[in-house]
Amino acid sequence: xxxxxxxxxxxxxxxxxxxxxxDKFFALRGTGDNFEWYAEWPSxxxxxxxxxxxxxxxxxxxxxxxxxxxxxxxxxxxxxxxxDAGFRRITNVDFSRVVVADMLRRHARAxxxxxxxxxxxxxxxxxxxxxxxxxxxxGLDALMEPGAGTxxxxxxxxxxxxxxxxxxxxxxxxxxxxxxxxxxxxxxxxGWDMNxxxxxxxxxxKSAFQTFMVIIVKGxxxxxxxxxxxxxxxxEYCNMKQANAVIRALGNENIIRESYSSGIDxxxxxxxxxxxxxxxxxxxxxxxxxxxxxxxxxxxxYCYKAVxxxxxxxxETFVYHCGVFIVPKARAHEWLFASEEGQWxxxxxxxxxxxIMVFLDSRHTNIDMDxxxxxxxPLVKDLEPGNxxxxxxxxxxxxxxxxxxxxxLEKATSExxxxxxxxxxxxxxxxxxxxxxxxxxxxxxxFGRSSGLVQSEALLIRDAxxxxxDKKNKSASGISKKRRNQKRGSKNSLRIDHSFLGxxxxxxxxxxxxxxxxxxxxxSASGQKVSTTVIGLGAGCFPMFLRGCLPxxxxxxxxxxxxxxxxAKKYFGLSVDEQLKVHLEDGxxxxxxxxxxxxxxxxxxxxxxxxxxIDVDSSDLSSGLSCPPENFVxxxxxxxxKEFLSEGGLFIINLVSRSSSVREMVVSRLKAVFxxxxxxxxxxxxxxxxxxxPSERYLDISNLDTAVSKLKDLLKFPVDVExxxxxLQRLQ
Numbered sequence: 001x002x003x004x005x006x007x008x009x010x011x012x013x014x015x016x017x018x019x020x021x022x023d024k025f026f027a028l029r030g031t032g033d034n035f036e037w038y039a040e041w042p043s044x045x046x047x048x049x050x051x052x053x054x055x056x057x058x059x060x061x062x063x064x065x066x067x068x069x070x071x072x073x074x075x076x077x078x079x080x081x082x083x084d085a086g087f088r089r090i091t092n093v094d095f096s097r098v099v100v101a102d103m104l105r106r107h108a109r110a111x112x113x114x115x116x117x118x119x120x121x122x123x124x125x126x127x128x129x130x131x132x133x134x135x136x137x138x139g140l141d142a143l144m145e146p147g148a149g150t151x152x153x154x155x156x157x158x159x160x161x162x163x164x165x166x167x168x169x170x171x172x173x174x175x176x177x178x179x180x181x182x183x184x185x186x187x188x189x190x191g192w193d194m195n196x197x198x199x200x201x202x203x204x205x206k207s208a209f210q211t212f213m214v215i216i217v218k219g220x221x222x223x224x225x226x227x228x229x230x231x232x233x234x235x236e237y238c239n240m241k242q243a244n245a246v247i248r249a250l251g252n253e254n255i256i257r258e259s260y261s262s263g264i265d266x267x268x269x270x271x272x273x274x275x276x277x278x279x280x281x282x283x284x285x286x287x288x289x290x291x292x293x294x295x296x297x298x299x300x301x302y303c304y305k306a307v308x309x310x311x312x313x314x315x316e317t318f319v320y321h322c323g324v325f326i327v328p329k330a331r332a333h334e335w336l337f338a339s340e341e342g343q344w345x346x347x348x349x350x351x352x353x354x355x356i357m358v359f360l361d362s363r364h365t366n367i368d369m370d371x372x373x374x375x376x377x378p379l380v381k382d383l384e385p386g387n388x389x390x391x392x393x394x395x396x397x398x399x400x401x402x403x404x405x406x407x408x409l410e411k412a413t414s415e416x417x418x419x420x421x422x423x424x425x426x427x428x429x430x431x432x433x434x435x436x437x438x439x440x441x442x443x444x445x446x447f448g449r450s451s452g453l454v455q456s457e458a459l460l461i462r463d464a465x466x467x468x469x470d471k472k473n474k475s476a477s478g479i480s481k482k483r484r485n486q487k488r489g490s491k492n493s494l495r496i497d498h499s500f501l502g503x504x505x506x507x508x509x510x511x512x513x514x515x516x517x518x519x520x521x522x523x524s525a526s527g528q529k530v531s532t533t534v535i536g537l538g539a540g541c542f543p544m545f546l547r548g549c550l551p552x553x554x555x556x557x558x559x560x561x562x563x564x565x566x567x568a569k570k571y572f573g574l575s576v577d578e579q580l581k582v583h584l585e586d587g588x589x590x591x592x593x594x595x596x597x598x599x600x601x602x603x604x605x606x607x608x609x610x611x612x613x614i615d616v617d618s619s620d621l622s623s624g625l626s627c628p629p630e631n632f633v634x635x636x637x638x639x640x641x642k643e644f645l646s647e648g649g650l651f652i653i654n655l656v657s658r659s660s661s662v663r664e665m666v667v668s669r670l671k672a673v674f675x676x677x678x679x680x681x682x683x684x685x686x687x688x689x690x691x692x693x694p695s696e697r698y699l700d701i702s703n704l705d706t707a708v709s710k711l712k713d714l715l716k717f718p719v720d721v722e723x724x725x726x727x728l729q730r731l732q
Contacts, residue, residue, distance in 0.1 A: 023096050044173070048135075067133070068082065092116050094119070095118065176246045185253045190276040210242050294376070320351065324397065423444050443496065461497040501541070516611075516698045529552060530610075539571070560586055612641055634669070652690070
């Protein structure tokens with residue numbers, strides 16, 4: 001008989017993942033009765049027996065009895081009900097000695113073929129492929145307490161996959177809370193066939209929560225199937241809010257799965273590869289090549305773009321079974337590393353059966369290479385083919401760091417930003433043009449607080465007027481031709497090229513203005529100024545580019561750190577005027593005050609379009625956000641940003657996060673505030689530019705091709721708008 005324990009006993013649990021708490025819970029409950037958290041046998045009988053089949057008919061036909069595992073069995077009556085229905089090969093496991101001893105005592109005589117084991121379900125002592133069916137009733141839910149993270153849940157699911165036979169079924173009875181469902185959907189994305197249905201409740205025992213049955217069949221690794229579901233928004237469920245959330249999650253997941261199966265070269269994560277997205281990693285597949293992202297917030301210090309390459313011809317002459325080849329940022333655009341053909345040349349030269357090519361970028365500047373290798377070592381170990389020995393390290397190879405010349409111009413430290421460095425560098429190769437290598441010099445602003453982040457990079461070019469003035473002065477003073485030639489290329493004749501954008505995400509921000517190109521075009525034609533606010537100055541390269549590229553916009557930049565503004569003026573050519581103003585204050589307060597002042601002055605918003613750009617990095621990386629700081633994506637500020645834009649306009653965020661869950665949180669918050677949301681994901685970086693608008697008043701969403709043409713006509717500097725817009729996706 002199933003009974004509900006009193007609240008005093010339930011209160012002993014506290015932490016659902018604690019063995020001691022469960023022992024105490026079952027000891028206080030006493031022996032001899034069953035306890036069901038949800039979904040009792042009358043509700044489960046029909047769907048489970050339909051799934052498992054008629055055991056009597058199967059036995060008559062000579063079919064072997066299925067091996068069934070019930071993890072975290074507790075004192076549920078589920079196993080005995082299945083046993084009595086003819087399924088005798090049932091193994092029950094739980095880490096509570098108290099409950100296993102009680103259940104064994106109760107069933108040893110009545111159900112002698114049923115087995116009971118004391119075992120941690122995150123580390124099961126069963127051979128691979130031991131079970132035909134794994135029947136989880138609340139086990140995963142118990143491991144996935146909100147706030148506990150996914151570590152235990154992931155370990156358990158890995159074990160479940162391991163002990164399940166090919167073609168076997170993992171059946172999960174769950175309340176499908178968002179964090180539990182997210183883990184299930186991602187962990188069983190590749191090579192599994194998934195179906196989900198709601199468990200009907202007895203009319204006399206209506207529950208406040210809806211139970212779902214997720215059926216997952218182990219199939220061929222690498223194959224992506226969309227999820228089948230019998231859920232319907234028009235149907236009646238115990239908890240409609242809960243059911244609708246599941247329906248939405250399944251819809252979003254199927255969009256992801258369709259993108260994987262469409263043949264589009266989706267940028268995968270290391271976890272995707274571990275889950276079988278490109279097949280069995282333990283096996284070398286000649287000619288296999290796949291781009292992916294190495295590293296996540298919980299598993300590594302940094303994130304890396306990488307390419308896995310299995311040599312086209314497998315021979316016995318390989319020097320390495322698996323190797324890692326590191327490409328510094330300055331050389332990443334060379335043909336040898338950027339093109340697929342060039343990468344195969346590197347594989348051949350490295351004499352490796354499998355090569356993991358890792359690309360460094362601005363996030364890894366000034367970081368000791370030993371730290372990079374130490375960070376990469378455990379990540380690439382999971383990509384080593386075969387069954388390697390733990391102690392055998394994977395060899396690292398590396399192209400030159402690419403910096404031919406470096407000159408430190410200034411080191412400074414502020415109380416707000418911390419240590420900063422301004423330096424001039426000459427790269428060994430920037431674009432593959434051997435003739436121009438020595439002519440290209442870049443000026444960089446580096447923030448020490450973000451592990452040597454290159455915050456801004458500007459191109460230095462010769463100033464013809466200064467060169468000519470130097471030439472006349474030197475001629476008049478009788479300086480020899482030889483000395484004149486030596487001095488002509490001096491630093492005095494260099495200036496910042498404000499038509500150059502060093503960051504690709506800045507180009508994406510410009511390209512995203514295609515969303516409001518018609519309004520911008522009309523403003524330009526009528527002489528109307530477009531108000532653009534940029535939170536975050538950096539070296540000032542982006543605002544200066546904006547001013548020259550789109551002369552009809554008025555720019556207000558908000559920067560918290562006066563020293564950053566001072567360095568921008570001193571070294572990066574930042575100049576302020578009526579078109580470009582810099583405010584030294586807190587960005588959030590600036591927006592709040594702007595909204596408040598507008599309300600006091602006239603009580604209504606201007607009809608003119610406004611653009612608000614958040615381009616600021618975070619000093620606190622504990623939240624999982626590198627850009628922007630967390631308070632810029634919290635609801636109070638997002639609401640103020642919406643008010644700031646009034647009836648329309650564009651809210652743009654440069655988002656950098658290595659955590660997919662943090663990224664989803666930010667997107668979810670934006671969706672809740674803004675009616676329209678677009679994303680532009682950069683292929684070569686983890687930057688994602690998000691474009692939000694409170695209404696479609698100014699948006700060109702019906703014909704983006706025309707909008708792109710209009711924007712290109714407005715731009716005074718070249719930007720590859722077409723390439724960027726191809727990556728634009730609508731999120732809402």
